Amino acid sequence: xxxxxxxxxxxxxxxxxxxxxxxxxxxxxxxxxxxxxxxxxxxxxxxxxxxxxxxxxxxxxxxxxxxxxxxxxxxxxxxxxxxxxxxxxxxxxxxxxxxxxxxxxxxxxxxxxxxxxxxxxxxxxxxxxxxxxxxxxxxxxxxxxxxxxxxxxxxxxxxxxxxxxxxxxxxxxxxxxxxxxxxxxxxxxxxxxxxxxxxxxxxxxxxxxxxxxxxxxxxxxxxxxxxxxxxxxxxxxxxxxxxxxxxxxxxxxxxxxxxxxxxxxxxxxxxxxxxxxxxxxxxxxxxxxxxxxxxxxxxxxxxxxxxxxxxxxxxxxxxxxxxxxxxx
Amino acid sequence: xxxxxxxxxxxxxxxxxxxxxxxxxxxxxxxxxxxxxxxxxxxxxxxxxxxxxxxxxxxxxxxxxxxxxxxxxxxxxxxxxxxxxxxxxxxxxxxxxxxxxxxxxxxxxxxxxxxxxxxxxxxxxx
Numbered sequence: 001x002x003x004x005x006x007x008x009x010x011x012x013x014x015x016x017x018x019x020x021x022x023x024x025x026x027x028x029x030x031x032x033x034x035x036x037x038x039x040x041x042x043x044x045x046x047x048x049x050x051x052x053x054x055x056x057x058x059x060x061x062x063x064x065x066x067x068x069x070x071x072x073x074x075x076x077x078x079x080x081x082x083x084x085x086x087x088x089x090x091x092x093x094x095x096x097x098x099x100x101x102x103x104x105x106x107x108x109x110x111x112x113x114x115x116x117x118x119x120x121x122x123x124x125x126x127x128x129x130x131x132x133x134x135x136x137x138x139x140x141x142x143x144x145x146x147x148x149x150x151x152x153x154x155x156x157x158x159x160x161x162x163x164x165x166x167x168x169x170x171x172x173x174x175x176x177x178x179x180x181x182x183x184x185x186x187x188x189x190x191x192x193x194x195x196x197x198x199x200x201x202x203x204x205x206x207x208x209x210x211x212x213x214x215x216x217x218x219x220x221x222x223x224x225x226x227x228x229x230x231x232x233x234x235x236x237x238x239x240x241x242x243x244x245x246x247x248x249x250x251x252x253x254x255x256x257x258x259x260x261x262x263x264x265x266x267x268x269x270x271x272x273x274x275x276x277x278x279x280x281x282x283x284x285x286x287x288x289x290x291x292x293x294x295x296x297x298x299x300x301x302x303x304x305x306x307x308x309x310x311x312x313x314x315x316x317x318x319x320x321x322x323x324x325x326x327x328x
Numbered sequence: 329x330x331x332x333x334x335x336x337x338x339x340x341x342x343x344x345x346x347x348x349x350x351x352x353x354x355x356x357x358x359x360x361x362x363x364x365x366x367x368x369x370x371x372x373x374x375x376x377x378x379x380x381x382x383x384x385x386x387x388x389x390x391x392x393x394x395x396x397x398x399x400x401x402x403x404x405x406x407x408x409x410x411x412x413x414x415x416x417x418x419x420x421x422x423x424x425x426x427x428x429x430x431x432x433x434x435x436x437x438x439x440x441x442x443x444x445x446x447x448x449x450x451x452x453x454x
Binding site: 089093096097100101104105107108109185186187 | 449
C-alpha cells in the first residue's frame with residue numbers, strides 16, 4: 001500500500017515536467033517553435049527571463065536554508081541591516097534594471113517601408129476577413145487563411161468588426177487585440193516556410209475557441225505567383241453546384257469573384273478549393289465536410305451567423321460542396 | 329547652505345500624508361507617461377524623437393522624490409534616545425514614518441526610472 005502510494009507520488013511529480021515537455025511537440029502553433037523574427041526574440045527573452053528567475057529563486061532558497069540553520073545572533077544588527085539593504089534592495093534593483101535594459105531593445109518596432117505588403121485582417125464572429133494590399137496594386141480579398149512571404153516585412157492591420165477579438169500566431173509574433181473602430185498595426189517577418197496556425201485569443205462569443213486559421217509561410221517568389229493567381233476570378237468546375245449556390249441565395253453573404261455572388265457579410269469563397277481548412281481552421285476541406293457545414297453550420301459552430309439550410313437535400317449540398325471544393 | 333536646508337528639513341514634519349508623496353509622484357508620472365504617449369500619437373501620429381516635455385517631467389518627478397526622500401532621511405535621524413526606536417513616543421513615530429518615507433522614496437525613484445526607460449527605445453506609435 002505504502003509502496004503504491006510512493007509510486008503514485010513519484011508518477012505525479014514526473015507528470016508536470018512531462019506535460020511541460022509535451023509543449024515542445026507542437027510544431028504548428030507554439031511560441032517555442034518560432035518561424036518569425038519577432039517570435040524568435042520573444043522565445044529568447046522568455047528563456048533568459050526564466051533562467052534569471054530560476055537563479056534568483058535558487059539563491060533565495062539557499063539563503064533561507066542558511067538563515068534557518070545559522071545560530072542566533074550570527075549576523076548582528078549591522079550585518080542584518082546590510083544584508084537586507086544589499087539582498088533586499090540593491091540586488092533586486094540592479095538585477096531588474098539589467099533584465100529591463102536587456103529586454104527593452106525588443107520593444108523597438110520593426111522598420112517598415114511604403115513598399116511593404118499590407119494585410120488587413122478583420123476579426124468577425126467567428127471568422128477572419130483577410131485582405132492583401134500590395135503596394136501599387138488593387139487589394140485581393142480572401143478569408144480564414146493567411147499567406148505570407150518568407151524574408152519580407154509584412155504589415156498586419158488588425159481590426160475587430162463586432163466585438164473585441166485577439167490575433168495570435170504564436171510562431172510568428174506576439175498577440176495583438178482586434179478592437180472595433182481602432183486599427184492596430186503589427187510588422188512581422190517570417191524566417192522559414194511551412195504550415196502554421198493562429199487562433200483567436202480574446203473571448204468573443206460561443207465559438208471563440210473554434211475561431212482559428214492556418215498560416216502558410218511561402219518562399220517570396222512562390223507567394224507572388226500565388227497572389228497573382230488569387231487575384232484572378234475563380235475557375236469553376238462544371239456541374240449544378242454553381243446554379244444551386246446562387247439559387248439558394250448564398251451570394252447574398254458570400255462573394256465568389258467572376259460570378260454574380262458579391263456578398264460581403266460572410267467569408268469570401270473565391271478560391272476555397274485552394275485553402276487548407278474550412279470553417280475558420282476547424283474542418284478539413286473535404287466535400288463531405290463542406291456539404292455538412294452548408295446544411296448545418298450551427299452543429300460545427302454554435303452561435304454562427306450563417307443560417308442553417310435543413311431543407312436542402314444531401315445531394316444538393318454535395319453538389320454545392322463539389323463546386324466550392326473545385327474553386328481553385 | 330546644506331546646513332540651512334537641513335535645518336529647514338528638520339523643521340518640517342513627516343506625517344502619514346507626506347509618507348505617500350513619493351508613491352503618488354510615481355503614480356502621477358506613470359499616468360502622465362501613458363497620457364503623453366497616447367495624446368502625442370493621437371494628435372501628431374508620430375512618436376517624438378526628442379521628447380523634451382517628457383524628460384522635463386521625468387526629471388521634475390525624480391527631483392520631488394529625491395527632496396521628499398532627503399527630508400525623510402534627515403528626520404529619521406532625529407537625535408535623542410538610543411535605538412531601538414520602538415517606543416510609542418512622538419519622536420519614535422516620527423522616526424518610523426520618516427524611515428518608511430525614505431524607503432518608499434527609494435522605491436519610487438527606481439519606479440520612475442523603470443517607467444521612463446522604454447521611451448529610449450520606442451520610435452513610433454505602433
